[in-house]
Amino acid sequence: MAWLCAEYLADQYLTAAGLAEPGSLEHRASLRALALTVHLSGEPAPDEWLRLTAYEAGWPDWVEERLAAEAAEDPGGADLVLARDAWRALRETWVHAADLDGVPGGGAPLPVDEAARAWQPAWRLGLPLAHLAVWLS
Secondary structure, eight states, rough: OHHHHHHHHHHHHHHHTTTTTTTTTTHHHHHHHHHHHHHHHHHHHHHEEEEEESSSSSSHHHHHHHHHHHHHHHHTOHHHHHHHHHHHHHHHOEEEEEEETTTTTTTTOOOTTTEEEEEHHHHHHHHHHHHHHHHHH
């Protein structure tokens, strides 16, 4: 039940922000990323969600650690199954989208050139949208 509540809350934030068309790949990726953040953080704390989803905050490692901790507590839990499925979909679905990594070679970040595309896991597309949706709330 906790996963479904997290997913509902994430959907409310994303719908209110209006950043991606419901049902689009962008919406689904950001919904999964934000639902994972909400579920694994354990409390409704938008400031914490902003910190966790910030660029270069180590979100994928944090997700892996929290999923392992949840598995240790309740290895057969339905919420864990749903959270793992969401994480698997974000890791294994690759999208051809704007390259959000900035300037190659570590130069100063420039505005994103939306014509420059790169293959990347779906979480790299969904996480910035999830972060922005929380920030706009």
